[in-house]
Each structure stands twice: as C-alpha cells, then as structure tokens.
Amino acid sequence: MADNLPPFKTQQERVYFQLREAILCGRFVPGRAVTLRGIADMLDVSPMPVREALRRLTAENALTLQDNRRVAVPQMTADKLAQIVEARVALETQAALRALPHMTEQHLQHLITLDDQVTEAIKVQDAEAYIRTNLEFHASMYRCGPNDVLMPLIESLWLQSAPFMRLVLNRIGLGYITDRHVQATDAIASRDALALKLAIASDIREGIGALGQEELEAALSGED
The missing domain is CATH 1.10.10.10 (Winged helix-like DNA-binding domain superfamily/Winged helix DNA-binding domain)
Structure with a gap:
C-alpha cells in the first residue's frame, strides 16, 4: 500500500x-x-x-x-469478524462494479502484476507481503472508479481486520488461501459485472471462511 x-x-x-x-x-x-x-x-x-x-x-x-x-489494536471476536466480512462483501463488490466501466487495459495489467506478487507471497509463505499486496490489489481496482465515499469505509474495515489476519496467517500459514484474483481479472477483461461481483465476494469470504471452526476459535483465543 x-x-x-x-x-x-x-x-x-x-x-x-x-x-x-x-x-x-x-x-x-x-x-x-x-x-x-x-x-x-x-x-x-x-x-x-x-x-x-x-x-x-x-x-x-x-x-x-x-x-x-x-x-x-482491538481484540477480535467471531461475531465481529463475521460482521466485518459481510460488510466488506457489501461495500467492495459495489466498489468493484462502480470501478469496472473506468478500467483500462493499463489498469488491468497493473492488477495482473499485483496478483503475481500475491501469488509469490503465498508461495514463499510471507504473511506481511501477502496482506500488503492483496490489499493493494483490491485498492487499485476500487480506485479506478468514483468511490470517494466507499473507500474510507472499506479502509476502516481493513484496518480492523488486517492485524487479526496477520495473527492467523502467522499461526497456520498461507496454504489454505484460495486466490480469486484471476477470476476477477478475467471478469474485468470480459466486462462481466456479475462474474466480477462473485469473484470479489468469494475472495473475501474464502480468506477467513476457509478456516475450520476449531482453527478459527484457536486463533481468536490465542491458543496454539
């Protein structure tokens, strides 16, 4: 970022x-x-x-x-995390759809480059690099459109969830992550608004949603 x-x-x-x-x-x-x-x-x-x-x-x-x-940094709870995830889905899918008509080929290539960096961070198990490049991918996409109202709200949610994400990734590694960015860039290339909305929603939900309940509770409680 x-x-x-x-x-x-x-x-x-x-x-x-x-x-x-x-x-x-x-x-x-x-x-x-x-x-x-x-x-x-x-x-x-x-x-x-x-x-x-x-x-x-x-x-x-x-x-x-x-x-x-x-x-x-505030402690995370399961209920708070669920609210953050659903708020992110609502706001970020809307931001992506608002940005889509304004995206150029240059913007698309920049997103593909950022996704390559995300993939590399996952490969080398670098949690900080993953969080940074993943958020930059999303931010770069949304900033293509008229999202001056949405971006501060989205960034507030990132600020609330990123420290917990780092804690989880340090604890269990990055192997569980499913990268939906390729689906997002493919949707941008084809100007498919529905596919883009689904890709962004899946990318957000599967970040934390792929965790098993026991793993999630352990991370929230700070247990090994």
Whole structure:
C-alpha cells in the first residue's frame, strides 16, 4: 500500500500514514498495548504528532484508547469478524462494479502484476507481503472508479481486520488461501459485472471462511 501514499505535507501526516501502514500490514498484535512514548521513539519523533495520529486511528476504529498514554489494536471476536466480512462483501463488490466501466487495459495489467506478487507471497509463505499486496490489489481496482465515499469505509474495515489476519496467517500459514484474483481479472477483461461481483465476494469470504471452526476459535483465543 505504501506506493499509493500521498506526499506528506506535515510530520503529523507522515506519522499517521506510517502507523496506518503498520496496522494494515499486521505489525501490531491484537490486544497488545503500546505506549505513545514507545511509538514516538520507534518513529524518532516527538509525542505530539503521534498523539494526533493515534486520535485519527482511534476514530477509524483501528485502535482503542486504554488510557492517556496506551493504545491497542482491538481484540477480535467471531461475531465481529463475521460482521466485518459481510460488510466488506457489501461495500467492495459495489466498489468493484462502480470501478469496472473506468478500467483500462493499463489498469488491468497493473492488477495482473499485483496478483503475481500475491501469488509469490503465498508461495514463499510471507504473511506481511501477502496482506500488503492483496490489499493493494483490491485498492487499485476500487480506485479506478468514483468511490470517494466507499473507500474510507472499506479502509476502516481493513484496518480492523488486517492485524487479526496477520495473527492467523502467522499461526497456520498461507496454504489454505484460495486466490480469486484471476477470476476477477478475467471478469474485468470480459466486462462481466456479475462474474466480477462473485469473484470479489468469494475472495473475501474464502480468506477467513476457509478456516475450520476449531482453527478459527484457536486463533481468536490465542491458543496454539
């Protein structure tokens, strides 16, 4: 996702996007608190821009404030995860359909290149690279269309689910993942709106949905 970051006008903006990227890549563990001072030291900045970035990320439901100096990625529950998955399906299929008429051959080739990177990440079992390139594939597709309202909602859901996804992938590996991106790019090439909608819905649901119930419960509880 880093390639699409806007140029930074202020230090506060830079810190916000650095933390946002870290959350999206799953570098913060759900339920584990971090301090404002610790983040400031990590980024080599004063606490002030960190405080503002944490305020924004808390408003986006990416973090929860535990006290004045500690924040954490929220713990995941089965019910919350189910809601996130269905909300993603609803919003992202709509975003894909809105983007489809605006996609050019150049856009399609970029998506195919990104999917190659997703495939490579799965092959080498690189969880962070998989999450990053998978989200970039989806973001690049949706940004082709007039989705200014939908994208912040979608990205909020990514921020809430990505740390948990990283936890799951670190625990069980990437072997269970079914990549539906080829179906999506084929649908784009043929301008098949229904096929694209089905591919995006399947890609989202099968990411977590392919887990067995026992594996899902173990990941949610933090058991080995």
